[in-house]
Amino acid sequence: MYKVLILGCGNIGALYDFDNDEILTHAKAFNQYKVDLYLFDIDENLVRKVANKYKAKVVPVIDNINFGDFDIISICTPTFTHKKYLEKALLNNVKVIICEKPISTDSDEIDHLINAYEKSNSKVIVNYFRRFQPAYLSLRNSIEEILKQEELTNISIRTQRGFINNSSHAFDLIQYLFNKPLELKNILVHNREKDHFDTDPTLSLQALWDEVNLSLQGLSNVYFSFFEIDVFFTHQRISIQNAGKDIFYYQSEDSFQFLKPLFKVESLNKTDCIKDYMQHVIEYSISLINESSNLEDNFLEAVKLNKSMLTILNNR
Ligand SMILES: NC(=O)c1ccc[n+]([C@@H]2O[C@H](COP(=O)([O-])OP(=O)(O)OC[C@H]3O[C@@H](n4cnc5c(N)ncnc54)[C@H](O)[C@@H]3O)[C@@H](O)[C@H]2O)c1
Incomplete structure (x- = not known):
């Protein structure tokens, strides 16, 4: 039985799905598997409440704990604490x-x-969760086939709530779907709004990815969750909507001079693409323990993206 430690029992650690039937947190997702679950949070009442629900053990003091005793450690604490926990886990070869x-x-x-x-x-798995969902693996395969026939021409992204915090989900998904690093040039940042985080404004920018026109509209002062990506090819558009729940396909046909307007291809549409998303992240992570699986982690890809986005953010 794998021994698992979750650090941080807040929203993504345990609370998003505490009172519903979805699987949107590390705690509930691990609880679907037969694992020996340990929890730590600086909020003692919260950690006890979560441990009661999942029949997990509470770690009272973290400093004395040998991280090497665990097979999997989830770091779900605020971002400024990630370095200290991640470094300790890496040193102990978790x-x-x-x-x-x-x-x-x-x-x-x-x-x-x-x-x-x-x-x-x-x-190390960095939890850009969409890349671990079966619907997105299938979309990645479809895009590989489309690119054998036609060109990618434009990418249009709409997100809100911080460039590093939320637009990074969109950039990561694009890297994953096209299977190559998102190295942007000719970057023109045309809006930066300090609406949600003091140190992570919501940016709007225009850039080129190779020769592809990429635009990010960081919706400012938007307090409902919003995440959409459109990718345009010579004859078609794929539209990721509703935070990634829905994937819609639109196609055009040749006409005499120009292409005809796009029409929705209902048979290709996919809905509910991020249902119970943490279950797939945890399933993937457990499979990674098995040395013979051909699965890879996404650490280097994620940190390179993280660094290049910080460079964009800090280059004024
Ligand atoms: N992958 C996603 O889509 C997604 C979604 C939400 C949050 N996040 C990320 O998850 C992290 C946590 O976000 P959240 O919204 O769950 O935050 P949160 O504030 O709801 O929860 C954080 C928890 O960590 C605890 N904590 C604080 N410092 C600690 C420490 N040093 N040691 C142990 N516990 C500590 C807090 O008491 C709290 O319970 C952030 O990095 C955030 O960006 C990712």
Whole structure:
């Protein structure tokens, strides 16, 4: 039985699904598997409440705990605490570490962690959860097929609530779907709004990804959750909507001079694509422990993206 430690029992650690039937947290997702579950949070009442629900053990003091005793550690604490826990887990070669995104908002910390990762045997999952959902693996395969026939021409992204905190979900998903790093050039930041986080404004920008036109509209002062991506190819558009729940396909046909207007291809549409999303993240992470699985972690990809986004943010 795998021994699992969750650090932080807040929203993503345990609370998002505390009173509903969805699986949106580390705690409930691990509870679906036969694991020996340990929890730590600086809020003693909260950790006890969560431990009662999942029949988990509470770690009273974290400093004396040997991280090497655990097979999997989930880091679900506020971002500024990730470095200290991740570094300790890497030093102790914990088999699989799941770290919440963003890893860090400090470039030096990221360099330090890359160094620690390279010396460690640990695999690290950074929880950009959409990339672990079956519907997105299937979309990635469809895009690979489309790119054999036609070109990617434009990417249009709408997000809210911080460039590093939330737009990074969109950038990560694009890297994943097109299977190549999102290295942007000719970047023109045309709006920055300090609406949700003091140190992470919501940015709007225009850039080129190779020759592809990419625009990010960071919706300012939007307090409802919003996440949409449209990718345009020569004859079609794929639209990711409702935070990634829905994927819609639109196609065009050749006409005499121009292409005809797009029409929705109902048979290809997918809904409920992020249902119980944490279950798939945890399933993937447990499979990573098995050395013979061909699965890979996403640490280096995520930290490189994290660093390049910090460079965009701090280049004024
Ligand atoms: N992947 C996603 O889509 C997603 C969604 C939400 C949050 N997050 C990320 O998860 C992290 C936590 O966010 P949240 O919304 O769950 O925050 P939260 O404030 O709801 O929960 C954080 C918990 O950590 C505890 N805590 C604080 N400092 C601690 C420490 N040093 N040691 C142990 N426990 C500590 C707090 O008491 C709290 O219960 C952030 O990095 C955030 O960006 C990711």
